[in-house]
Amino acid sequence: AQSVTQLGSHVSVSEGALVLLRCNYSSSVPPYLFWYVQYPNQGLQLLLKYTSAATLVKGINGFEAEFKKSETSFHLTKPSAHMSDAAEYFCAVSRNTGGFKTIFGAGTRLFVKA
Amino acid sequence: DGGITQSPKYLFRKEGQNVTLSCEQNLNHDAMYWYRQDPGQGLRLIYYSQIVNDFQKGDIAEGYSVSREKKESFPLTVTSAQKNPTAFYLCASSPSHRGETEAFFGQGTRLTVV
Numbered sequence: 189a190q191s192v193t194q195l196g197s198h199v200s201v202s203e204g205a206l207v208l209l210r211c212n213y214s215s216s217v218p219p220y221l222f223w224y225v226q227y228p229n230q231g232l233q234l235l236l237k238y239t240s241a242a243t244l245v246k247g248i249n250g251f252e253a254e255f256k257k258s259e260t261s262f263h264l265t266k267p268s269a270h271m272s273d274a275a276e277y278f279c280a281v282s283r284n285t286g287g288f289k290t291i292f293g294a295g296t297r298l299f300v301k302a
Numbered sequence: 303d304g305g306i307t308q309s310p311k312y313l314f315r316k317e318g319q320n321v322t323l324s325c326e327q328n329l330n331h332d333a334m335y336w337y338r339q340d341p342g343q344g345l346r347l348i349y350y351s352q353i354v355n356d357f358q359k360g361d362i363a364e365g366y367s368v369s370r371e372k373k374e375s376f377p378l379t380v381t382s383a384q385k386n387p388t389a390f391y392l393c394a395s396s397p398s399h400r401g402e403t404e405a406f407f408g409q410g411t412r413l414t415v416v
Contacts, residue, residue, distance in 0.1 A: 197342060220402045231306075231392055231407030232345075239402040278344060282401035290401070292337075292344040 190215045193283050194293035202301045205209075207266040209296050211279035214260060221262045222280040223253055226295075232278060239261060263264070274300045308393050308408035314416050315390065322377045322410045325393035331400045331406070334376040338362060339390040339410075350393075351376055352399045380413065388415050389392070391412050 195210040207297045213219060220239050224232040237245025243255045262279060276297045282290035306327045315321045327334065333352050337345040347360030351370040365384025370376055376395075380387045390412050394405040 222404055224407075229390075229410065229412070231394075231409050232405070233307075233407070234404045237402075237404055246304075290347075290405070294342055294344040 190219070190281050190283065190289060190291045192291050192293040194277075194279050194296050196296055197294065198297050198299065200253065200299040200301060201269045202249050203271055204268050207255050207264070207269045207273065207298065209264040209277050209279075211253075211262045211264065211293060212260055213262060213279070215279045215281055215283060217283050219281045219283055221253075221255060222282070222290075223251070223262075223264050224278045224280065225249075226276045226278065228275075233279075235264070243277065269298075271300050271302065274298055306393055306395055306406055306408035308411050311409065311412060313411055313413045315413060317415060318382045320379055320381050321413065322381070323391055323413070325376045325378065325408060327374050327376075327393075327395045327408075328405075329395055329397075329406060330373070331395035331397050333396045333403075334370065335394045335396075335405065336360075336366070336368065336376070336378045337392045337394065339392055345392065348378065350399075357408075363401070372386075387413055389413060 191214045193212045223235040223236045226232045236245045238255045246252045251266045276295045278295050279293040309324045335350045336348040349368040351357040367379045393408040396403045396405045
């Protein structure tokens, strides 16, 4: 069975500070991993995805994530937060075997303080 | 512009009524999905369709129905059997049903029972 755990429903950082949003997954087979961003009252937009190529994945808006199999983690980082980064972020895991199933985490809301 | 259009953006339903949420895509994607979003619970899959005239139940299909008569359209009906329909509904599509392909989301419909 697959599952996704996002540590921290809310994260607050100062503008210019490091952003770190945590995601741990469980999957019995090699997973595909995604980070999406959602602005208020809008749909989700893909930030980046891991599909078994490079373990360090770069995405849009300066975000990146590193796949660590030993830690079953796929944490999202950005070196310097901007006010426009304030949004909700979702980690998701999927696989091809055993039929389609994408599981979304509960989300982490990022607040950026001036 | 290619994308996914959901309508209406806001919808109010009286108890006992059926309502239909529209989802149209012009991305020529084969797969389409309906998710329900509640605060703190992430996204939960209601129904998905891999191809025209075929659809499958997701995790929370009870009280909902769908159709896929055209490739570009995947309407969702929230029936009176759905006891707690107030939520944010998201439609998505992807080029295929394979796990490594990301989903493209519409802007969502917020349904409120009055």
